Amino acid sequence: MADTPYAPSRIRALPSWLLGRAAARGHRLVAEALAAEGMRMMHHAVLCAVAELGPVSQAELGRTVGIDPKDMVAIVNDLQKGGLVTRTPDAKDRRKNAIEISAEGKRRLRRTERLGDAANAELTAALSDEERAQLVALLTRIVTPGE
Numbered sequence: 360m361a362d363t364p365y366a367p368s369r370i371r372a373l374p375s376w377l378l379g380r381a382a383a384r385g386h387r388l389v390a391e392a393l394a395a396e397g398m399r400m401m402h403h404a405v406l407c408a409v410a411e412l413g414p415v416s417q418a419e420l421g422r423t424v425g426i427d428p429k430d431m432v433a434i435v436n437d438l439q440k441g442g443l444v445t446r447t448p449d450a451k452d453r454r455k456n457a458i459e460i461s462a463e464g465k466r467r468l469r470r471t472e473r474l475g476d477a478a479n480a481e482l483t484a485a486l487s488d489e490e491r492a493q494l495v496a497l498l499t500r501i502v503t504p505g506e
Contacts, residue, residue, distance in 0.1 A: 378501075385482045392478040398471050401426065405434050406460065406468050409444055414457040416449055443467055 370376050386400070393403050408424050409415060415423075421431035435458060438444040443464035449455040460468070483491045 378498075381482075385479070388478040388482055389475050392474040393471055395474060396467065396471050398467070401430075402434055402438060403468075403471050403475070405431070406438060406443055406464060406471070409438075409458050410460045410465065410468055414447075414449075414459040416452075416455045417446070417458055418455065420458055438464070441467075 366376060390400050393400060398406075405420065405424060405426070408420060412420065412423065417431060417435055418428065420426075420435075421428050424431075426434065435444065435446060439446055441463075443461055445459050445461055446456045447459070449457040483494065486494060
């Protein structure tokens with residue numbers, strides 16, 4: 360934990376502190392990996408959501424992913440400029456735009472998903488396959504208690 364700021368031993372033993380440090384390391388690893396493809400994390404998240412939900416209205420996409428509408432416009436603009444998504448009038452409501460992943464977007468998404476997977480493998484490299492599965496199961500229970 361060389362790049363981890365000092366914290367007293369009592370603090371370093373807290374799950375909240377450890378989760379925060381693990382999240383920060385994971386965020387850094389994934390952000391660096393995606394940057395190799397010229398992709399930012401939020402852009403990647405939106406591209407993943409469009410691939411899963413599309414065609415989807417821009418407003419629905421923002422609500423689903425939890426991104427402010429102004430930020431969503433900028434992200435979709437960037438993705439469209441990169442040829443990764445298309446934006447066309449929604450067939451059901453011409454006042455809305457339908458966002459859909461393009462063929463190039465699908466290709467880029469496959470590459471960025473591989474990079475993200477490799478970054479997550481690096482993050483959990485000290486764990487066995489069984490430990491990794493257990494970690495994911497435990498974190499899922501922490502993130503969604505009672506489900």
